[in-house]
Amino acid sequence: MMIDQTLLQLRQLKLSGMAQALQTQSEQPGTYEGLSFNERIHLLIEGEKLERDNRKQQRLLRAAKFKLTANLRDIDYQHPRGIQQSQIAALAQCDWLRKAQNLLFTGPCGSGKTYLACALGHSACMSGFSARYYRISRLMLELTQSKADGTYSKLLRTLAKTELLILDDWGLEPLKAAQRNDLMEIMDDRHGSSSTVIISQLPTEQWYEMIGDNTLADAILDRIMHNSHRLKLRGESMRKKLNNLTHGEHLG
Numbered sequence: 582m583m584i585d586q587t588l589l590q591l592r593q594l595k596l597s598g599m600a601q602a603l604q605t606q607s608e609q610p611g612t613y614e615g616l617s618f619n620e621r622i623h624l625l626i627e628g629e630k631l632e633r634d635n636r637k638q639q640r641l642l643r644a645a646k647f648k649l650t651a652n653l654r655d656i657d658y659q660h661p662r663g664i665q666q667s668q669i670a671a672l673a674q675c676d677w678l679r680k681a682q683n684l685l686f687t688g689p690c691g692s693g694k695t696y697l698a699c700a701l702g703h704s705a706c707m708s709g710f711s712a713r714y715y716r717i718s719r720l721m722l723e724l725t726q727s728k729a730d731g732t733y734s735k736l737l738r739t740l741a742k743t744e745l746l747i748l749d750d751w752g753l754e755p756l757k758a759a760q761r762n763d764l765m766e767i768m769d770d771r772h773g774s775s776s777t778v779i780i781s782q783l784p785t786e787q788w789y790e791m792i793g794d795n796t797l798a799d800a801i802l803d804r805i806m807h808n809s810h811r812l813k814l815r816g817e818s819m820r821k822k823l824n825n826l827t828h829g830e831h832l833g
Contacts, residue, residue: 587603597629597632598630602624602625638707641710642706644712644713645702645706645711646714647702648695648714648749649695649699651700652700653669653673660693662814664697664814668812672684677810680808681774681776682776683777683778683808684809684810685785685805685806686778686812686814687782687813689815693814698780702778705744712746712747713743715749716748717749718750718754721760723736737767741767745778748779751779751788752781752783752787756793758793761794761798762797764797771804777805789802
C-alpha cells in the first residue's frame with residue numbers, strides 16, 4: 582500500500598514524528614477526513630515538531646546529570662523553610678536564564694536546596710536550556726584531570742556554553758590556589774552570558790573567607806553576586822521529616 586511506503590520513507594528520512602502523525606490519521610479516518618489538505622499537513626508538521634522537542638528535552642536532561650530527579654510540581658510548600666510559591670513560579674518562567682542572572686541558595690543541611698535547584702534545572706531543560714550539575718569538589722577534580730590529559734581548554738569552553746551551571750556543596754572546603762584560578766576562569770567566561778546556581782550551607786557573608794585570596798575573591802564574588810537572586814532557606818532538615826523508620830527499624 583502507498584501509505585506503508587510513505588511511512589517507510591518518512592522514517593528513513595528520520596521524520597518519525599511526522600510518520601507517527603500520518604499513521605494516526607490513517608488509522609482514524611473518521612477523525613481527519615473532514616479536514617482540508619493544508620490542515621492535515623499542518624498536523625503532520627506539528628507531530629514532527631513535538632517529537633523533536635521531546636527528544637531534545639530528554640537529551641538535555643541526560644546531559645545535565647542532576648543529582649536528584651526533581652520536579653517543581655512536587656515541591657513541599659507546607660514545610661516552613663522560607664520559600665514562597667510565588668518565588669518559585671516566577672523562577673520557573675526562566676526569564677532569569679534569558680537575562681543570564683544567577684541564583685544563590687543558602688541554608689542548613691537538609692533544607693531542600695539541592696532539590697529546588699534540580700527542580701529548576703529540570704524546568705530549564707524542558708524549556709530548551711542546556712544545564713549541568715556538579716558538586717564543586719567533583720568539578721575541581723575534573724578540571725585537574727583535564728589539565729593532565731590536555732582537555733582543559735575544551736572543558737572550559739563546554740562550561741562557558743552551558744546555559745545553566747549548578748554548583749553544589751559550595752564552601753565545604755577551602756579552595757586551593759589552582760582551584761581559585763580555575764573558578765575565576767569559569768565565572769569570567771560565564772559572566773553576563775549564562776546563569777550559575779550556587780548551593781551552600783554557608784551564608785554569603787562567609788564566601789569571601791572560603792575563597793581565600795583577597796583579589797580573586799573580590800573578582801569571583803563580584804561576577805557571582807552581581808545581578809543574582811538569593812533564596813535563604815531555614816528550618817528543620819527535610820530529610821528528618823521524610824525519614825519514616827521507627828527506632829526498631831534502624832540497623833545497629
